Amino acid sequence: MEYIAHIRQSDQEIQTVKEHLLEVKNLAEQHGDKVGMKHLAGLAGMLHDLGKCGNEFKEYILEAVRNPDNPPKRGSVDHSTAGGKLLYNFFHTGKINPNRAIVAEVVGNAIISHHSYLQDFITPELNSKYLIRVSEKELIDFDTTVSYFFENVIEKDLFYKYVDKACEEIVSLLGHINREDISKQLMFITKFVFSALIDADRTNTRQFEEDSIEERVNYEELFQVYYSRLTAKIKSFENHPSAEHPINKLRSQMSNQCDNFAENPSGVYTLSIPTGGGKTLASLRYALRHSLLHNKKRIIYVVPYTTIIEQNAEEVRKILQDDENILEHHSNVIEDTHDDDENEDGIMSTQQKLKLAKDNWHSPIIFTTMVQFLDTFYGKGTRSIRRMHNLSDAVIVFDEVQKVPIKCVSLFNQAINFLKDNCHSSILLCTATQPALDFVEHKLEMDPDGEIINHLERVMKAFKRVEIVDKASNQPMDTSTLAEFVNDKIEELNSILVILNTKKTVRALYQYLTEMRNNIPIYHLSTTMCAAHRNAILSEVREHLKQGNKIICISTQLIEAGVDVSFDCVIRSLAGLDSIAQAAGRCNRHGEKDIQQVYVIDHKQENLTRLREIAIGKQISKRILVDLSKDETSHGGSVLSNQAMERYFKEFYTDFTQDLNYFIPELKKEMTELLMAPKHKSSFVKDYYSKYKKWPPIFITNSYYTAAEHFQVIEDRTTSVLVPYGEGKEIIAELNGNYRTEELSTFLKKAQHYTVNLYPFEKDYLNRSNGLVSYFDGKILALKESAYDKTFGLDVENESSSGIELF
Structure with missing residues (x-):
């Protein structure tokens, strides 16, 4: 009896489960071998699709091919639990060897999760999604599946030896770790094994579908x-x-x-x-x-x-x-x-x-x-x-x-x-x-x-090309006052860069200045524009700078890190000291002129309510500027000195002490506890004991799934959408094509240059105002032309009047 892992779309060729398991095992071993996890990763590859070794899945996949327009109900066959269940039954019941049990948990979680995400060992509701899957879930023909595995994929004796090698890897990886850090180490080990499995599985499946093998890079x-x-x-x-x-x-x-x-x-x-x-x-x-x-x-x-x-x-x-x-x-x-x-x-x-x-x-x-x-x-x-x-x-x-x-x-x-x-x-x-x-x-x-650079203080002094002029301690400026200041300065200089903290104030100043000075080029830059759009604007800006033309550029902070431009003057809205230093790097960048001025101003119309890090950084920078105004020798005599920067970051991190470990308000817990807390320090474990009067019967007790559900680097999870700018229009027009996987990969890489990120409220609004189009069953979204402006980029109002403020 041969069981089916995949059926190739182009010619209906079959990849057997045995072939797939052994090929994924080999790939996963290569990924894991790099870090001493060859057998841990290989074990996951060998067992990940064990549940396909049965008539239930075979009938499912054959029926799906026979009736593509009316396939069997999705989720009707569970094929990812069997491998984790085998490990649990063999190594986590009866007389338990701790090392084998930990292998069963690490590898078993990766296996049962390879179509979703790593499961919680303990959930906030005080149950174990891992245990529910591997110990409680009943699988049809599980015993027959296990027998097939040992008869056709690997002999039982060899399997036990393989597991013991995985145990040796666990011992080696944990041997030098102190007790308090073992949970953290196991979290990273589990995620590495999961990564190796996911990539090996996806790669082998793609290679079978395309009937190709990638050449290795030397x-x-x-x-x-x-x-x-x-x-x-x-x-x-x-x-x-x-x-x-x-x-x-x-x-x-x-x-x-x-x-x-x-x-x-x-x-x-x-x-x-x-x-x-x-x-x-x-x-x-x-x-x-x-x-x-x-x-x-x-x-x-x-x-x-x-x-x-x-x-x-x-x-x-x-x-x-x-x-x-x-x-x-x-x-x-x-x-x-x-x-x-x-x-x-x-x-x-x-x-x-x-x-x-x-x-x-x-x-x-x-x-x-x-x-x-x-x-x-x-x-x-x-x-x-x-x-x-x-x-x-x-x-x-x-x-x-x-x-x-x-x-x-x-x-x-x-x-x-x-x-x-x-x-x-x-x-x-x-x-x-x-x-x-x-x-x-x-x-x-x-x-x-x-530190790689020798004599850093001397180097910093040699690179001095600007002086910081503190105007933030004076009366705060509104948009009209700032526009007048810029207008005066452009009479004396050829080029001015203004960097503000919010998209809304950047847009407002741009509109004010274009009405005031229509005889010189004025440019707008923000993350509401796609990468290709920003590149086009920056190319024009650089050409004006090269020619020595008069030019004003107004931007959010995106321009101040790594963008190679050099203006005669920079005006920076008060923010963290690091931002002021980075902004200064866009002024007289190559030392082509004598010392030039970077003006720090306080823009009173910036709403920093949702930008707490900028707001706190602004307060600390202001205190340092005040110190320097009272004693010009304080903080090394410069707002950009190493002493000033060291004080800034220590105060900054001190002010955010409660936030550094990623606090999750909904759970009233820190992310570091969910992912890394030792069993004896986990509040979930303690609550579990209070509820059931026993300790959870597992060695790892962290909550990977819950942590991932709450994790987002920026405050609101954003969605990338394609935009109708330049080649982006052609890309959107081609989205209804039928691509091979390899072609789709190339297509998506190209598309990255023509995307912007939508916050949830922006996405909801555009959905309501009919400004979005979906492709590939809603997996890819694109803006309609009415929702993208040639000057500002994303137009969330989609030619309407929403009144939504963009921060």
Whole structure:
């Protein structure tokens, strides 16, 4: 009897369950082997679709093929529970060996969850979704399924030996961990195994459907070519007419320091190159050489804004002369609805195509955002966590690391510690304003003497190109007063950049100034515009700057991190000290003029009610500015000094002490407790004991599913939608096509440049006003043309008058 795992859409070819289980096992072993989890991951692969070894699923899949227009009821056959149930019955009942039982829990949870998300071991309602599935759920023909497995997939004796090797891996992974951190370590182990399983399963399914096998990338050979090209580019700078300029000589020295530092072992290091100091190329130089010396498989850049992705990726592409192997991952075009797709697995459907098309970060060089990075560890669904295993054996460069959201600081730190300690990855924290991530309770384990740049204070002074002019301590400005100030300044200067804290004030100032000064170019930038739209505007802005034309640009903070522009003057609405420093980096960026002015103003019409981090940062910065107005020698004599920055971040994190562990108001608990609390410290476990008068009969008691349900990097979970701008119109027009999975993957990567993110209230409003169109059964959304403005981007009012305020 042969059981069916999948039926190929193109030719009705069958992949048997045995073939699928063994092929996924092999792939999962490769993913797990990188971090000492070969058999843990392989065990998950070997058992994940065990429930397909039965007539019930065979009849289901055959009926679905025979009647595609009227398939069997979705969810009618459970095929993901059987593997977890086998492990539970064999190793978690009777006389229990703790190591085998922990393997059963770690691997079993990954198996039963591979069509949804890791289940809670203890829920807020004080039951165990894991136990309900593996111990209480009755499965038809389970005994027959188990017999088939041992007769056809692996002999029972070999299976026990395999499980014992998985136990050895658990012992090794937990052996050096103190008791208080075992739950945290098990959480990361479980998520890594889950990631390896998800990617192996999706990859094998796609390869069968496309009847193809991917060629393996020779990372060492590729990185050697990249390093040679980068070295040649750096050498070409020596012949540039401005090579002897003090700023350029200093850039060269810092770049050389990065190259030399790459010889050090992998760890967590800081690269505090001042703004405009050549950080992108210097960090790439470290990453490539470190990868060659220490056998790393990929280089991942993590940035706060998509704006930086676009610019940095383009710069790297030009130098490395490679488009194919450099991935930009901006956002998820496909909405991950977190629904259980149990019976989308077997026949190729719209849902299945989209699932298989989602990227797994297999590229050698990746540019992505902090939101995507954190979602990989903590977000819901299977889309993001699929990528987690590819964060191992990597060099991960965090550009502008000070932008880690406050509530995610502890979670970020713990993820980085795991990558350093268990995944052989090297972490580079890049910014001119290093945050005090080792100051908080769940601290980042920084390497001592981990700063790459020598004599940092001297470097900062040498890079001084601006002076901060405090106008925030004067009378606050409204939009009209600020417009008058800008109008006066543009008479004296050629270019002015104004950075404000909210989209609404940016838009208002733009409209005010366009009415006041219609004789010079004025530009608007905000995240209501898609990436391609912003790039087009920035290209025009750069051309005006290059020509020395008069120009005014008004932007939200998206422009102040990593965007290579240089204005004569910057006006920054009062915010955190790090934001002021980053804004200053857009003024006289290359030291082309004498010291220029950065004006800090207080805009009284900005509503920061929903932007608490900016509001608190603004208060602390104001206190430091007041100190300097009273004593110009305080805080190192500058608002941008290391002393001022250190005080700023320590006060900032102190003010947010209660928020650093991601508090969940609905549960009145911190995320760190749900994910990492030891069994004896879990309030859910204590409540369980009070209710049932016994301890839960499991070793792991954390609540992975509940934590993921409540996790969102930004306050309101957003939805990416395609926009009718430029090529975006063609992309939307093509959405009704019938794509192969491979074509769909390429299509979706291209589509990222033509998306904006909608907050829930914006999405609801556009739905009500008929401003959205859905494709692929609602998994992909697009704006109608009436809902996208050529100047401002997203128009939530869709040619109506909603009165909604956009913050």
